[in-house]
Amino acid sequence: MAGYDQTLRPFLWRAERLHPDREVVSRTHEGIVRNTYEEYADRTRQLANALEDAGIGDGDRVGTFCWNHHRHAEVYFAAPNVGGQLHTINPLLPAEHIQYIVENAADRLLFVDQSLLEALEGAHDAAAFESVEQYVVMGSEVPETDLESVTDYESFIDAHGTEYDWPELDEDQPAGMCYTSGTTGKPKGVEYTQQMLWSHTMASLTPQALEIDEDDVVMPVVPMFHVNAWGMPFATTAAGAKHVYPGPSPEPEDLVRLIQEEGVTLTAGVPTVWLGVLEYVQEHDVDLDSLERVVIGxxxxxxxxxxxxxxxxxEVVHAWGMTELSPLGTVAHLKSDLEDRSPEQQYAKQAKQGLIVPGLEFKVVDDDGEEVPWNGEDFGELWVRGPWVTDSYFERPQANEVDFEGSWLKTGDIVTVDEDGYIQIVDRTKDVIKSGGEWISSVELENKIMAHEAVSEATVVGAPHEKWQERPVAFVVPTDDAGMDEDEFLAELEAFIAEDYPDWWTPDAVVHIDEVPKTATGKFDKKTLREEYADEDLLVTEESDD
Incomplete structure (x- = not known):
């Protein structure tokens, strides 16, 4: 038996004691903010006292509606270590999803950025937000707002001391919570225990994963509301490395400036971010001398x-994960016996999702439940298990019956595995569209489009896109009296969808067809549409590159 439970608390203790002068740097609406680990730990203990004074304790959920900055990082360690649960909320979701998530999680306290206050007010619903007792605006003042029981962050923590007696927690204590984006229904909650986050952090530090060391300068561009910024705030603290947080809605110029001025060595985000940075670097006289590697997922x-x-x-470090995996699953490092391969062969390996991270197991099964050979050709569904892989969804027993098989998580990703063990995703079992790292539900879009009076039938598929990886394309059967061409309907559809969904959910193209092909069971046959239109340029570049 372990002599002491595996929890997050020792990571902060170690960073403060061994690296008290190392910085946590943050770009905020108030400018650049710098704290040492010693100051960061003091502020985190002040926040812990404030949370306890607000009644937050065993199992209580603390919601965050925030970008990447030092105050959010303080919540990352304070909320779980007082016995509560850090619940990060994606502000880019449709209002109805945000309402469902807050109500389902029963958040008691909600931290919100000033720049996201309007979005939160737009999603606010008295019934769905009934559990929220107080809102804390990240900053030193409270802007004008319709929300009630609101204070600013600095006032919230200032009245409290920097000493705090952390409770001894069980490693099975829930410490975090994220929701998957709804694909065929409501978002599904995934809970992370102290032990899951501890295990994920330790694995992230290994050379086979993210290889974070104490002399690194780490800038997570992946949002902190997106599966805990892939666990990087925890791993960076555990390593005693310098944090750099890019703050609200960073542009490529902001990221390049931070890389140069702060000496960033490691950063991470979705491909769209790094395409933008690359364009900026090519158009301006800048260098990235300090930058050693970029994690892309x-x-x-x-x-x-x-x-x-x-x-x-x-170096681009290609990684794959899922909300259910806390999230890291694979990393495409080159194995030592591949170093003598040609550059083309090496690039091909790096472009795959990669090798399973130490601590996890996987298998790939076909439709008959048999494992497929590792030959890079046979494919099947990827199943994963391990100490930081969830075994159930929060209050979703029906989903649990479908998505889990004993200790195995059935990921829904269709993959091949080559002879060297590199996993490559070739398709998805669910028709979900991933654009710029964010999910778009094709089913919800279809239902919305078919609610339009000029539409008889509609289906939505994801089309490859150079910048965003995938963008939605709608195949529409107009009613007999519709009387609109495709360009006119696309413009009208944009306004129609905007009534309920973010503008980036709007399809980039609308194709009028006579009938949506169907399977033998009467379902829309998207595979047939993809094959039929595979060689056609369906995307409206001017619209999708805005």
């Missing part, structure tokens, strides 16, 4: 992007 990293960063002397 959320969507597949194009091989061309890997090559272009390699030309700049920056």
């Amino acid at each position: 959320g969507s597949a990293a194009p091989e061309s992007l890997i090559r272009q960063y390699d030309d700049l002397g920056v």
